[in-house]
Amino acid sequence: MSSDLQTENLPIGVVGLGLMGTSIIVSLLAAGHPVIAIAPLPADEAGFESRLMAQLEACREAGILTREPNDYRAMISISEDYTALRNCTLVQECVIEKVAVKAQVYQQITAVVGAETVISSNTSAIPITELQQLVACPERFLGIHWAEPAFATRFLEITCGEKTNPRHAQVIYNMAHLWGKEPTLIKKDIRGFITNRLMYAVYREALFLVGQGLTTLADADKAFRYDAGSWMTLMGLFKRMDYEGLEDHLQTLNSLFPQLSNAAEVPEPMQEMVERHARGTQSRQGLYSYTAESASAWERSFAEFNKAIFHLARRYPGAPAVNPLP
Amino acid sequence: MSSDLQTENLPIGVVGLGLMGTSIIVSLLAAGHPVIAIAPLPADEAGFESRLMAQLEACREAGILTREPNDYRAMISISEDYTALRNCTLVQECVIEKVAVKAQVYQQITAVVGAETVISSNTSAIPITELQQLVACPERFLGIHWAEPAFATRFLEITCGEKTNPRHAQVIYNMAHLWGKEPTLIKKDIRGFITNRLMYAVYREALFLVGQGLTTLADADKAFRYDAGSWMTLMGLFKRMDYEGLEDHLQTLNSLFPQLSNAAEVPEPMQEMVERHARGTQSRQGLYSYTAESASAWERSFAEFNKAIFHLARRYPGAPAVNPLP
Numbered sequence: 001m002s003s004d005l006q007t008e009n010l011p012i013g014v015v016g017l018g019l020m021g022t023s024i025i026v027s028l029l030a031a032g033h034p035v036i037a038i039a040p041l042p043a044d045e046a047g048f049e050s051r052l053m054a055q056l057e058a059c060r061e062a063g064i065l066t067r068e069p070n071d072y073r074a075m076i077s078i079s080e081d082y083t084a085l086r087n088c089t090l091v092q093e094c095v096i097e098k099v100a101v102k103a104q105v106y107q108q109i110t111a112v113v114g115a116e117t118v119i120s121s122n123t124s125a126i127p128i129t130e131l132q133q134l135v136a137c138p139e140r141f142l143g144i145h146w147a148e149p150a151f152a153t154r155f156l157e158i159t160c161g162e163k164t165n166p167r168h169a170q171v172i173y174n175m176a177h178l179w180g181k182e183p184t185l186i187k188k189d190i191r192g193f194i195t196n197r198l199m200y201a202v203y204r205e206a207l208f209l210v211g212q213g214l215t216t217l218a219d220a221d222k223a224f225r226y227d228a229g230s231w232m233t234l235m236g237l238f239k240r241m242d243y244e245g246l247e248d249h250l251q252t253l254n255s256l257f258p259q260l261s262n263a264a265e266v267p268e269p270m271q272e273m274v275e276r277h278a279r280g281t282q283s284r285q286g287l288y289s290y291t292a293e294s295a296s297a298w299e300r301s302f303a304e305f306n307k308a309i310f311h312l313a314r315r316y317p318g319a320p321a322v323n324p325l326p
Numbered sequence: 327m328s329s330d331l332q333t334e335n336l337p338i339g340v341v342g343l344g345l346m347g348t349s350i351i352v353s354l355l356a357a358g359h360p361v362i363a364i365a366p367l368p369a370d371e372a373g374f375e376s377r378l379m380a381q382l383e384a385c386r387e388a389g390i391l392t393r394e395p396n397d398y399r400a401m402i403s404i405s406e407d408y409t410a411l412r413n414c415t416l417v418q419e420c421v422i423e424k425v426a427v428k429a430q431v432y433q434q435i436t437a438v439v440g441a442e443t444v445i446s447s448n449t450s451a452i453p454i455t456e457l458q459q460l461v462a463c464p465e466r467f468l469g470i471h472w473a474e475p476a477f478a479t480r481f482l483e484i485t486c487g488e489k490t491n492p493r494h495a496q497v498i499y500n501m502a503h504l505w506g507k508e509p510t511l512i513k514k515d516i517r518g519f520i521t522n523r524l525m526y527a528v529y530r531e532a533l534f535l536v537g538q539g540l541t542t543l544a545d546a547d548k549a550f551r552y553d554a555g556s557w558m559t560l561m562g563l564f565k566r567m568d569y570e571g572l573e574d575h576l577q578t579l580n581s582l583f584p585q586l587s588n589a590a591e592v593p594e595p596m597q598e599m600v601e602r603h604a605r606g607t608q609s610r611q612g613l614y615s616y617t618a619e620s621a622s623a624w625e626r627s628f629a630e631f632n633k634a635i636f637h638l639a640r641r642y643p644g645a646p647a648v649n650p651l652p
Contacts (some may be wrong), residue, residue, distance in 0.1 A: 093335065125581060147556060153556050182548050182551075190535065194535065194546060197531060199528075200586065201586050202526040208388075213514070214514055222481065222508050223521040223562070224558050224562045227473045227521040229555075230639075232558055233556070241364060242613050242616075243628070246600050247600055247605055250597070250600045251451055252526065254453050257592060266576065270576065274572050280570065298565075304559060308638055309555070313556075
């Protein structure tokens with residue numbers, strides 16, 4: 001069974017042509033899908049072409065493509081008109097995290113596609129169950145959450161809302177393997193998905209420690225970069241625990257749990273920082289300061305690093321353990 | 327100023343020749359220090375020689391050594407007699423995480439060294455302030471917490487207890503750069519150090535999600551391996567936030583904090599698991615099951631991966647941002 005054969009006849013719609021949307025499109029193209037790209041904002045369309053070609057070129061260099069970038073470019077139709085989506089069996093939404101905007105997008109999608117077309121959101125902030133209420137025939141709605149850049153990461157989270165038909169989730173789960181992913185399937189809708197939820201537990205604790213003057217942002221960064229980072233891509237979380245020995249871990253878990261931050265609110269300095277329009281690398285002032293040069297060097301660094309770590313993870317694929325519990 | 331010159335005349339004592347002790351010794355040897363190795367248990371000494379040579383060989387392959395493994399071997403004196411430590415200006419303790427055992431070790435060290443000799447613990451479970459009370463002249467006691475394997479990781483945490491003289495911490499901090507580390511200096515004793523504390527915030531949340539049937543151990547592992555793992559070694563934590571944009575993060579922080587686990591106790595299944603003597607990879611039954619073959623393949627995988635990620639991090643050294651806040 002050729003995966004190419006399967007995907008070639010399966011056009012997928014993507015609504016939202018920002019950074020994330022572009023890299024999702026590239027990932028789908030590389031897997032062989034024709035893509036119907038909808039630009040809800042004319043502004044999206046502006047930068048899209050150059051982003052797309054740069055990402056396709058990056059894919060080619062990484063050895064992910066089997067044809068030339070231009071051949072893939074020919075597999076996209078771009079439109080501002082939602083009726084172009086009418087033959088898609090899957091439409092992926094990746095517009096900004098605003099419920100009102102998404103509601104409007106869903107309305108326009110459902111107006112043109114059949115009731116069996118699966119509609120998915122890339123949201124990382126809004127529960128699927130909540131978004132599902134905005135969609136006619138909600139049983140065909142689910143979350144497909146991609147990691148950035150979509151074409152060069154293996155991770156993909158598929159999340160059901162309360163009303164999602166699990167059959168649809170299973171179809172997408174199977175299809176995700178054709179996209180070169182290691183998907184996870186979350187049968188119940190949880191607030192924040194797995195990675196985000198785990199990472200925000202880290203951020204809560206880190207912001208607490210920084211707020212107490214016990215450490216600095218820079219030292220927390222060093223800790224994750226050089227310590228956790230040195231095993232995570234191989235071991236994940238619980239295989240690490242097994243490797244280090246459960247007994248020691250249990251002792252530490254018992255002594256640390258009562259000491260961890262239980263804060264329900266984001267610390268003041270972080271709130272202030274954002275209010276002062278410190279937006280991050282893009283505006284050159286975030287938690288760190290950047291110059292125009294350092295910000296673009298950082299961008300290039302990440303693009304290169306990302307390729308390297310993708311290949312590294314590919315060289316160390318299956319962990320040899322069997323029968324994970326539970 | 328040659329770093330070789332400085333370290334050559336500076337013998338360092340290491341008490342405890344287990345897995346961690348051995349790799350700390352290798353790290354110190356590679357930096358040029360003569361090492362006085364004390365085996366508090368004859369059992370430690372048994373496997374030490376082969377562990378040591380295997381690790382020196384790994385260092386040589388990784389390009390960390392400037393001489394042959396046997397030359398470094400000649401720089402160690404092994405003894406069960408603590409008086410061998412008398413000329414050391416730094417003694418690193420890395421015995422098991424039991425206060426009573428450590429107390430006895432400190433007593434034997436302080437009986438033979440001068441009052442200015444810095445004594446450090448590699449503990450990841452017991453507060454430095456608590457251990458410090460067991461040491462004569464407690465102002466020269468501090469934590470030096472290494473990441474495994476010590477010779478091929480850049481991370482090192484230096485932690486002061488309440489009574490530690492910051493001057494000693496600064497000397498060790500400076501010296502750690504000669505060991506090829508990116509040290510962090512924690513001026514106040516915190517429960518669990520930085521990485522551990524942050525990682526246990528992750529484990530708390532992950533065990534909560536698994537306990538609720540919302541995800542599985544294997545999916546949490548995939549999430550960290552393929553998603554968080556794809557940027558962590560480059561970006562740490564807060565540079566990632568900057569890169570993704572602070573505004574979106576703030577929104578998600580606000581919605582997620584109240585949802586995160588605040589559990590003070592380790593979930594029942596984990597307690598049970600350890601009580602049933604599931605110790606991890608070493609006993610072939612942990613959170614996952616292993617065969618003899620898969621456990622040793624895993625060991626080899628980690629050794630190789632570790633070399634690769636060490637070099638990868640070296641290729642992407644300084645993040646280009648300046649002036650981290652606060």
